[in-house]
Amino acid sequence: MARIIVVTSGKGGVGKTTTSAAIAMGLAKRGHKTAVIDFDVGLRNLDLIMGCERRVVYDFVNVINGEASLNQALIRDKNCNQLYILPASQTRDKDALTLEGVGRVLEEMSKDFQYIVCDSPAGIEKGAYLALYYADDAFVVTNPEVSSVRDSDRMLGILASKSRRAERNEEPVKEYLLLTRYDPSRVKSGEMLGLDDVQDILSLQLLGIIPESKSVLSASNAGIPVILDEKSEAGQAYEDVVARYLGEDRPLRFIDDKRGFFRKLFGGRS
Amino acid sequence: MSLLDYFRKSKPKSAAIAKERLQILVAHERTLRNRRPSYLPQLQKELLDVIRKYVNVDQDAISVNFEQDENQETLELNIVLPDYQQENKSVNM
Numbered sequence: 001m002a003r004i005i006v007v008t009s010g011k012g013g014v015g016k017t018t019t020s021a022a023i024a025m026g027l028a029k030r031g032h033k034t035a036v037i038d039f040d041v042g043l044r045n046l047d048l049i050m051g052c053e054r055r056v057v058y059d060f061v062n063v064i065n066g067e068a069s070l071n072q073a074l075i076r077d078k079n080c081n082q083l084y085i086l087p088a089s090q091t092r093d094k095d096a097l098t099l100e101g102v103g104r105v106l107e108e109m110s111k112d113f114q115y116i117v118c119d120s121p122a123g124i125e126k127g128a129y130l131a132l133y134y135a136d137d138a139f140v141v142t143n144p145e146v147s148s149v150r151d152s153d154r155m156l157g158i159l160a161s162k163s164r165r166a167e168r169n170e171e172p173v174k175e176y177l178l179l180t181r182y183d184p185s186r187v188k189s190g191e192m193l194g195l196d197d198v199q200d201i202l203s204l205q206l207l208g209i210i211p212e213s214k215s216v217l218s219a220s221n222a223g224i225p226v227i228l229d230e231k232s233e234a235g236q237a238y239e240d241v242v243a244r245y246l247g248e249d250r251p252l253r254f255i256d257d258k259r260g261f262f263r264k265l266f267g268g269r270s
Numbered sequence: 271m272s273l274l275d276y277f278r279k280s281k282p283k284s285a286a287i288a289k290e291r292l293q294i295l296v297a298h299e300r301t302l303r304n305r306r307p308s309y310l311p312q313l314q315k316e317l318l319d320v321i322r323k324y325v326n327v328d329q330d331a332i333s334v335n336f337e338q339d340e341n342q343e344t345l346e347l348n349i350v351l352p353d354y355q356q357e358n359k360s361v362n363m
Contacts (some may be wrong), residue, residue, distance in 0.1 A: 145288075146288050146291060146292055150292060150295060153299065153300070154299070157299075161303075189283075190285045190286065191284055193288055193292075194285065197288075200293070201289075
C-alpha cells in the first residue's frame with residue numbers, strides 16, 4: 001500500500017509544485033518507488049518543473065477516462081528510475097476529474113508505488129479537494145506572510161472535515177508544516193513573520209524551513225528538481241525535509257541571518 | 271538591521287503587526303468553523319439506515335451540510351434516489 005501525500009496550501013505561488021517535485025525526487029532517490037501527480041487540470045506545470053514536458057503523451061484525465069493505461073501515461077524521470085510523473089490534463093473541462101475516477105487511479109497506483117505525491121492546485125475548488133481527499137499525509141506549504149498563513153489554516157480545516165479519513169472517522173490526515181521562501185535576515189529585523197510566529201498560529205509538526213534561494217528559480221529554469229542541486233541551501237533544506245518525514249532527526253538549518261558584517265552594518269539584502 | 275536603522279525613529283515592527291492581525295482573524299475563523307454540530311456524522315448514518323429500510327440507496331447517496339452565517343444556521347439534507355423510470359429523483363428536505 002502506498003502512502004498518499006498531498007502538497008497543499010490554499011494560496012497560490014507559495015511553492016507547492018517546487019515542493020512536490022523536490023520531495024518526490026528525494027523519496028525516490030532513497031530507493032522508494034514514488035509517483036508525483038499534477039492535479040492542476042487546465043494549467044499543467046509539474047512537467048516543466050520536472051523537465052519532462054516534451055515527453056507528455058497521455059495525462060491523468062486520459063487514464064481516468066480509460067483512454068490510456070496508467071503505464072502509458074506515467075513518465076519515468078530521467079534522473080531517477082524510481083520516480084514517475086503523471087501529468088495534468090490541459091483540458092478546460094472542470095469536471096474532467098471525478099472523485100470516483102481519482103480514487104480508482106490512486107488505488108491502482110497504490111499496488112505498485114510506495115509514495116504517491118499529489119501536487120494540489122491553488123484555491124479550495126474541486127481540484128484542491130480531489131488532491132487532498134484520499135491523502136494520508138498533508139504537507140502544508142506556507143510562506144511567512146499573512147495571507148498564506150490564513151489560507152493554510154483554512155486548508156487545515158478542510159483536511160479535518162472533508163478528507164476521506166475525516167468522512168470515515170478514521171485517524172486524521174497527518175499534517176506537516178513546510179515554511180518556504182524564508183528570509184532569516186528579514187525575520188531578524190522584524191519585517192517578516194518568523195518560525196515561532198507562524199507556529200504560534202498553526203502549531204503543526206514542522207518538516208522544514210526552505211530559505212528564499214536563487215537556486216529555486218535556476219532549478220525550475222532547467223527543469224531539474226531543486227533537491228538535486230546539492231550545493232544550494234534550498235536543495236539541502238528539502239533533503240532535510242525528506243529525511244525528517246522518514247523519521248530521521250535533523251537539526252534545523254538556514255534559519256540564522258547569514259549576512260556578512262559589512263552587509264549588516266550598511267544594510268542591503270544578501 | 272543596519273547601523274543606520276538605529277538612528278531612525280523606532281516604530282512597531284511590521285511582523286509583530288502581522289502576527290497580531292493573524293491571531294485575531296484565525297481565532298475568529300476557527301470558531302465559525304468549529305461550531306459545526308458534532309452529531310452530524312451520527313445523524314447522517316442513522317438517516318441512511320432509515321432510508322435503506324425502504325429504498326436501496328448507496329452509502330454516498332446522502333449528504334448532510336451544515337452552514338452558518340451571522341444570524342442563521344442551515345441544515346441541508348440531500349438524498350439521491352436510485353434511477354427509477356429512467357430519471358434521477360432528488361428529494362430535498
